[in-house]
Each structure stands twice: as C-alpha cells, then as structure tokens.
Amino acid sequence: MSLRQFIASRKFLRHVESLTNIATLGWKEVAGLLGLHDDVFYNPQHKKIEKPVTAILIGAGHRGTIYADYASENPDELQIVAVADNNAERRKRTARKHKIIPEHCYKDWKDVFIKEKFADAVIIATPDQLHTAPCLAALDAGYDILLEKPIAPSEEECRLILKRAKETGRIVGVCHVLRYSPYFRELKEVIDAGLIGEIISVQHMEPIEHVHMSHSYVRGKWRNSKMAAPIILAKSSHDTDIIRWLVNSPVHDVHCFGNLRWFKNANAPEGSTERCTDGCKVEDSCAYSALQIYYRDRKRTYVFDLPEDEDEQGSFILEQLKTSDYGRCVYRMDNDQPDHLTVNMLFENGTTAAFSMEAHVSYEGRKTRIMGSKGDIIGDMESFVLTDFKTRKQTSWSLKTDAHGGGDHRLVKDWVQAVYQQNKDLLSSSIEVSVESHLMAFGAERSRQNRTIEDIKL
Ligand SMILES: NC(=O)c1ccc[n+]([C@@H]2O[C@H](COP(=O)([O-])OP(=O)(O)OC[C@H]3O[C@@H](n4cnc5c(N)ncnc54)[C@H](O)[C@@H]3O)[C@@H](O)[C@H]2O)c1
Structure with a gap:
C-alpha cells in the first residue's frame, strides 16, 4: 500500500x-x-439507531447473558424481547432483567419458532451441539442471527448453515470476539497499512493456563470432543480465525500433531480419589484441587449459578463439588481433548503459519510473531513491537487489555448496526470466511487423527 x-x-x-x-x-x-490513539474501533459507517433492534435470546447461560447485557447497557440500540432456556432459573433471571412478558419465555428453542417472526433477530448461545438446528430454523423464519462460535461441531453442519445463510440472504454474525480486542485490531491495522510489507510467515501460540484447561477441557463442558467439539475448534477456532484474518488469504493446506499427554488415568497420583471431596490424600499438594480452585479461591464459580446470598455460597459450592463434574479428579474423567497441539498452515498466497496450543503453562495471553518482507512484529496480547528492517527503528504499541466483556460488547455493537442498517459488510467477518476458519480447524483435527496433510476448500 x-x-x-x-x-x-x-x-x-x-x-x-x-x-x-x-x-x-x-x-x-x-x-x-x-x-x-486508542479508539481503534471507531466506525464512521455506524448510524444513530432510531428504533432499537429487537432480539430473542436462545440460551441464557454464561455467554448469552453477556450478549444480552449489551441491551441493558444500551436500551436505545438493542432490546431482548424473548428468551428460551430450559433452565428455569436462568429464564426467570433473564425475564426479570429485560422485562420480558411471560408469553415470551420459552423452555426450549423450538418453541420460539412455532410463532410467526416477532423480532428482528435471534442470539444463539446454546451449547456447541445445539447451534445448527436453531440457526437453520431462525434463517428459515427470516431472522438475522448472532451465532456463538463454533458455528457448528461438524463440517457438514457448517456448510449447511453457510448454504442456507446465502439462500436466505440473512445476516449471520459469528462471535469471533478476539477480533474486537484492542490488541488484534491494532495489529491488523498496522499490517494492513503495509508497515511490515507482505506477511511471509506467522508464529502464534495460544497458552491455555493450566487451571483454565482443567476447568473447561478436563472437567468441564468441553472435555470430550464427541460431547462438544474437538478442542482445535472449541478453543482454537478463535486463533484459526485470527491467523486467517491477519494473513488475509484463503488457506491451502493444514497439518497437525497433538495428543492428550497428562490428564489421564495413568497419571493419577497414589492416594487420589474420585472426587477431591472424598478425602484425597494429595489434595493439598495438587495444582488441580477443586476445593482450592472453587471453594477456597472462589475462582470460576460462575458455572454454579450461585445463590445471591453470599452466606449461602460456601455450602452451595461444597455441595456442587460433591455432585457435579467440577469436583471430580482431573485424572479420572472421560476427557479426550489434547493438552498440546501444533498446527502448520500453508496459505494460497504462500504465507506459512505455525500455531501451537499449550495447556501446561502458568499464564494466558496469546503470543504472536509476524515476519514480513520489510519488518517484523513481536506481540504478547498487551503490547507489540515492530522493527523496520531498513531503519532498524523499533515502534511499540501498548494496548490496554480489557475483560472479555469489552470485546464481546463491541462485537454486539457492530452486529446491531449490521442488523439495523441491513448491511452485512459492517460485520468484521463474513459467514464465508468464518466457515473457512472452521474448515481449517476440522482439517487440522482430521490431520491429527489420520497423520495426513489436509487440503482445505470452501
Ligand atoms: N466466543 C467465545 O469466546 C466463547 C466463549 C465461551 C463459550 N462460547 C460458546 O458459547 C456457547 C454457550 O456457552 P456457555 O458457556 O454460555 O454455556 P452455558 O451452558 O452457560 O449456556 C448454554 C445455555 O443453553 C441452554 N440450553 C440448553 N439446551 C437448550 C434448549 N434446548 N433450548 C434453549 N436453551 C437451551 C442451557 O440451559 C444454558 O443456559 C457454546 O457454544 C460455547 O462453545 C464462546
């Protein structure tokens, strides 16, 4: 440029x-x-919203609540007019917060589509295995959609959603929230401005801090690739998307190695028990003690729907540790997700990328090195440094990181604008490119299983 x-x-x-x-x-x-300058998200194409976009929330769990909170904070832009969730408590809580009439509170997503279309859009934040059916029903009913990632847990379903989205012409925004972090947005702008010339290659690492790994991919909802989706899709589709976005070229081939090395029965220490609450002899020396993580440190307790009264929370958590998966020994689960993997990618423009996902680390925060024809970039999710080859001058960017919610709400803002203006181009990613980044993940998983190099074609 x-x-x-x-x-x-x-x-x-x-x-x-x-x-x-x-x-x-x-x-x-x-x-x-x-x-x-820090307002990298300013978009001159955004218009003042004269009449709020109305949306139905399908799945009022952790993610759905975050997206719906945008409506509470910006009632002039978005209104949640109905909720579907088979958890009565979450349904009630959402109805209370958004003043939803009882006739618009549904126990199951299917009930939403019995009625004629009664809102502009649908937000789908149900578990991974339950994205395709509500998404197709919503497209057929004429709704625009905000769809949690992964789009769907299989390649066939992703392709089906893409086909139907094209046929109906509806807007489908996929929740690639990393694109809305100041770090990646600034990185993208610097690359697109040509400051390091053409991208020759990328090295990108996703550290899943070890307790986070144990919480989500050993004990939690995503521990089994058949119950949820392979980890490369469930966790790292953010990264395949980011790499594809930065390189700005379709991918050609992918290859992956990886396995579950540590969180398995053979590594259960002597004296350990089925649950951390069963009198485990090594509980006090184990980095994965559920009593330490959830009860003493009160970390990641959002999965428990804690009672509002703080005095009741301690005994509530202990009970959860005795009955739910979060109290089970990390070495005695039915998990199958790899705890380390590496993916090599070759893009159509000749760029290569090496990605690694690592669970045995004490930190979070992606690390990225980008090698260009005129310079290179080294970044760690909080700052990045660009070195110009000719001048040797280094320029650094320090970016304020914000909690997940910051990026999530910027994503909703773009999506609301896209729906309001009926303009898909206001989304950061098209559904085609989103599906392509998922195909990269499916290809990588096939490669890991079959020891092959996979050709990726949309
Ligand atoms: N974009 C991201 O960074 C990100 C991060 C975490 C999770 N996710 C994805 O978001 C989705 C939701 O994850 P979560 O952590 O919020 O899960 P969650 O379990 O907290 O929420 C899912 C909700 O769906 C409800 N549900 C289940 N069956 C239903 C049905 N038949 N009809 C209506 N509602 C039903 C559940 O009761 C639950 O409240 C998943 O696909 C997950 O992979 C995305």
Missing part, C-alpha cells in the same frame, strides 16, 4: 485533524501516530 492510499484509509482520516503538515510525514511518523 502506498502512503497516498494509506492517507486515504479510514484510520488515518480519523486523526487527520490533529495533523498540521501531512506532506512531511514518513512511515515512521505514521506508525507512531497509529500508536498514539
């Missing part, structure tokens, strides 16, 4: 008023300029 083209770019125009003499600017100044 030439400097002239860059000056015409949206990002540059945003800051043009602060410049006195554009002609004197070189790339270095432009790069510095990019780092000075």
Whole structure:
C-alpha cells in the first residue's frame, strides 16, 4: 500500500485533524501516530439507531447473558424481547432483567419458532451441539442471527448453515470476539497499512493456563470432543480465525500433531480419589484441587449459578463439588481433548503459519510473531513491537487489555448496526470466511487423527 492510499484509509482520516503538515510525514511518523490513539474501533459507517433492534435470546447461560447485557447497557440500540432456556432459573433471571412478558419465555428453542417472526433477530448461545438446528430454523423464519462460535461441531453442519445463510440472504454474525480486542485490531491495522510489507510467515501460540484447561477441557463442558467439539475448534477456532484474518488469504493446506499427554488415568497420583471431596490424600499438594480452585479461591464459580446470598455460597459450592463434574479428579474423567497441539498452515498466497496450543503453562495471553518482507512484529496480547528492517527503528504499541466483556460488547455493537442498517459488510467477518476458519480447524483435527496433510476448500 502506498502512503497516498494509506492517507486515504479510514484510520488515518480519523486523526487527520490533529495533523498540521501531512506532506512531511514518513512511515515512521505514521506508525507512531497509529500508536498514539486508542479508539481503534471507531466506525464512521455506524448510524444513530432510531428504533432499537429487537432480539430473542436462545440460551441464557454464561455467554448469552453477556450478549444480552449489551441491551441493558444500551436500551436505545438493542432490546431482548424473548428468551428460551430450559433452565428455569436462568429464564426467570433473564425475564426479570429485560422485562420480558411471560408469553415470551420459552423452555426450549423450538418453541420460539412455532410463532410467526416477532423480532428482528435471534442470539444463539446454546451449547456447541445445539447451534445448527436453531440457526437453520431462525434463517428459515427470516431472522438475522448472532451465532456463538463454533458455528457448528461438524463440517457438514457448517456448510449447511453457510448454504442456507446465502439462500436466505440473512445476516449471520459469528462471535469471533478476539477480533474486537484492542490488541488484534491494532495489529491488523498496522499490517494492513503495509508497515511490515507482505506477511511471509506467522508464529502464534495460544497458552491455555493450566487451571483454565482443567476447568473447561478436563472437567468441564468441553472435555470430550464427541460431547462438544474437538478442542482445535472449541478453543482454537478463535486463533484459526485470527491467523486467517491477519494473513488475509484463503488457506491451502493444514497439518497437525497433538495428543492428550497428562490428564489421564495413568497419571493419577497414589492416594487420589474420585472426587477431591472424598478425602484425597494429595489434595493439598495438587495444582488441580477443586476445593482450592472453587471453594477456597472462589475462582470460576460462575458455572454454579450461585445463590445471591453470599452466606449461602460456601455450602452451595461444597455441595456442587460433591455432585457435579467440577469436583471430580482431573485424572479420572472421560476427557479426550489434547493438552498440546501444533498446527502448520500453508496459505494460497504462500504465507506459512505455525500455531501451537499449550495447556501446561502458568499464564494466558496469546503470543504472536509476524515476519514480513520489510519488518517484523513481536506481540504478547498487551503490547507489540515492530522493527523496520531498513531503519532498524523499533515502534511499540501498548494496548490496554480489557475483560472479555469489552470485546464481546463491541462485537454486539457492530452486529446491531449490521442488523439495523441491513448491511452485512459492517460485520468484521463474513459467514464465508468464518466457515473457512472452521474448515481449517476440522482439517487440522482430521490431520491429527489420520497423520495426513489436509487440503482445505470452501
Ligand atoms: N466466543 C467465545 O469466546 C466463547 C466463549 C465461551 C463459550 N462460547 C460458546 O458459547 C456457547 C454457550 O456457552 P456457555 O458457556 O454460555 O454455556 P452455558 O451452558 O452457560 O449456556 C448454554 C445455555 O443453553 C441452554 N440450553 C440448553 N439446551 C437448550 C434448549 N434446548 N433450548 C434453549 N436453551 C437451551 C442451557 O440451559 C444454558 O443456559 C457454546 O457454544 C460455547 O462453545 C464462546
């Protein structure tokens, strides 16, 4: 991209008023300029919403609640007018929060579609295995959709959703929330501005901090690839999407190695018991003690639907540890998700990428190295440093990280605008590209299972 083209770019125009003499600017100044501003999400195409978009929430669990909270904070933009969830408590809580009339509270997603279309859109945040059917029903009924990732747990279902989305012409936003983190958005802008030339290769690492791994992929809802989806899809489809987005080219081939090395029966320590509450002899020295994580440290307790009264919470958690999967020994589960894997990707433009997902780490926060024709970038999700090969000058960007909710709500904001303006281009990803990033994950899983190199074709 030439400097002239860059000056015409949206990002540059945003800051043009602060410049006195554009002609004197070189790339270095432009790069510095990019780092000075934090409103990387400003979109001049967004319009004032005159009448809020109305949406039905299907699945009022952890994720659904976060998306619906956008409506509570921005009632002029989005209203949740109905809820479907087979958990009565979550249904009631959502109805109370969003003032939903009893006739619009459904026990099952299917009940929503018995009626004629009565809202603009549907938010689907049900478990992985329950995305396809409500999504197809919503498309057939004429709703626009916000769909949690993964789109669906199988390649066939993803393709079916893509086909139906094209046929109906409806808007399907997939929740690629990482694209809405300041870090990746700024990285993308710097790359698209040509500051490191053409991308030659990428190294990207996703550390799943070890307790997070035990919570979600050993004890939790995603522990078994047949019950949920393979971890490369369930967890790392964010990363296949991000790599595809940064490289900006369709993928050609993928290859994967990986296995479940540690969280299995053979590694159960002597003296350990079925549950941490069963008098386990090594409980106090185990990094995965459920008593330590959920009861003493009160971490990740959102999975328990805790009683509001804090005095009741301790005994409630203990009871959950005696009865739910979260109290079971990490070495005695029916988990099959790999705890480490590496994926090699070759893109159609010749770029290569090496991705690794690691569970045996003490930290979170993705690490990325991008090698370009004119320079390189080293980043860690909080900051990144660009080195220009010619000048050796280094420019660094420090980005304020925000909780997951920050990115989630920016994603909803874009989606609401897309639905309001009936303009798919306002979404960060098209459904085609979203499906493609899922095909990369399915291909990687096939490669891991069959020791093959997989050709990826949309
Ligand atoms: N984008 C991300 O970063 C991200 C992060 C975590 C999870 N997810 C995905 O979000 C989805 C939801 O995950 P979650 O953690 O919120 O799960 P959750 O279990 O907290 O919520 C799912 C909800 O769906 C409800 N449900 C189940 N069957 C139903 C039915 N027949 N009709 C209506 N509702 C039904 C459940 O009662 C539950 O309340 C999953 O697909 C998950 O993989 C995405």
